[in-house]
Amino acid sequence: MAEDVPLPVPPPAPRPSSPPPSRLPLDWIAASLRRERTRAGLSLSELAKRAGIAKSTLSQLEASSGNPSMETIWALGVALGVPFAALVEPPVSAVRVVRAGEGPTVASEQAPYVATLLSASPPGARRDIYHLRAEPGAARVSEPHIPGTVEHLIVSTGRVKAGPAGETVELEPGDYMTYRGDVPHSYEALAPGTTFVLVMQHV
Numbered sequence: 397m398a399e400d401v402p403l404p405v406p407p408p409a410p411r412p413s414s415p416p417p418s419r420l421p422l423d424w425i426a427a428s429l430r431r432e433r434t435r436a437g438l439s440l441s442e443l444a445k446r447a448g449i450a451k452s453t454l455s456q457l458e459a460s461s462g463n464p465s466m467e468t469i470w471a472l473g474v475a476l477g478v479p480f481a482a483l484v485e486p487p488v489s490a491v492r493v494v495r496a497g498e499g500p501t502v503a504s505e506q507a508p509y510v511a512t513l514l515s516a517s518p519p520g521a522r523r524d525i526y527h528l529r530a531e532p533g534a535a536r537v538s539e540p541h542i543p544g545t546v547e548h549l550i551v552s553t554g555r556v557k558a559g560p561a562g563e564t565v566e567l568e569p570g571d572y573m574t575y576r577g578d579v580p581h582s583y584e585a586l587a588p589g590t591t592f593v594l595v596m597q598h599v
Contacts, residue, residue, distance in 0.1 A: 421484065422461065422462070425464070432478055443476070466502045466505070514548070520599060549595075551570065554590025556584065558575075
């Protein structure tokens with residue numbers, strides 16, 4: 397009589413990957429919410445009611461605690477009449493760099509979707525978007541553009557050294573940088589096959 401051969405046990409089904417946790421500047425969000433709520437003349441209760449969230453949730457957010465979802469922040473923005481970005485964007489400095497894996501990030505409750513805000517367009521701004529390829533060699537020096545121009549640079553491949561004269565920064569794939577474009581500035585590829593996206597914002 398043949399020995400019973402155990403049937404192979406199928407491997408467990410892979411568990412669906414969950415989106416990474418939100419990475420939000422809660423202190424900035426709290427300050428933005430208080431500022432916009434005061435500007436709108438709304439109480440905590442009224443804003444929470446308009447946004448369809450619990451008053452306790454809003455109170456926690458204004459106290460720089462909790463872990464708000466994309467939907468919660470979006471609902472608050474709609475209730476306040478301001479863009480989503482206005483509640484999560486950090487204070488702007490003359491030169492700002494967002495390294496790959498950094499930046500205010502929020503996950504959706506409804507889908508495996510994560511958004512990282514790099515920059516919000518200010519009212520009345522116009523933006524031109526360029527995709528650039530560069531190779532190591534001489535730096536590309538640019539004269540000042542029209543007053544009020546701001547440039548946004550995101551590295552796709554290779555390495556770039558860019559920024560205003562005296563404030564250049566080395567950037568790697570995924571890094572983001574913004575700086576004034578109405579002052580002398582430059583771009584220099586530090587690796588073969590360097591590509592990056594350049595957004596020129598004209599106010």
